[in-house]
């Protein structure tokens with residue numbers, strides 16, 4: 001809307017320059033500038049007269065009103081930005097550690113949040129459940145795709161409440177804490193991955209002001225508006 005108004009103003013200015021005759025002999029310098037600008041305007045697609053402008057304006061109007069055949073936007077990205085559990089204790093952080101079961105030094109690709117078996121686990125962003133079943137040492141496992149090659153993983157669950165292919169909203173219950181798979185006690189193993197590589201989930205467990213602003217701007221803020 002703003003862009004179109006600006007474009008309109010620019011074209012009007014060119015048109016005015018094109019129509020204005022050199023004012024007087026003693027403003028020759030100013031007149032020559034006007035003539036040069038008018039020539040530029042004529043050589044640009046925006047300066048070729050009313051017909052073209054009318055067509056361009058009609059195009060903008062049709063873009064603005066949105067044709068019924070235009071495909072609805074399908075790409076959406078939701079950045080993980082909350083705790084997957086309400087009350088929990090961080091028992092193992094992201095990075096190198098001595099594995100509690102194997103004893104070897106290896107990278108811990110997520111964080112461990114201790115909580116009693118049966119504690120509800122929530123989606124940390126909107127997304128699509130990509131996997132919801134037993135997955136080797138992860139035990140009962142959920143993987144959610146959030147768009148832009150971003151995913152979250154939840155492991156060692158006692159119970160899974162979603163199925164593969166299901167869309168979930170941020171804060172939706174997806175399962176319950178357990179100790180399935182290779183686990184020493186009830187806890188949630190939580191991972192955030194970008195392009196398949198695990199990143200430190202800690203920054204993704206709080207909602208930043210930028211994320212709140214983004215949600216409001218994209219209409220997902222839940223605070224009404226227009």
Ligand SMILES: [Zn+2]
Nearest residue numbers: 110111112189
């Ligand atoms: Zn873990």
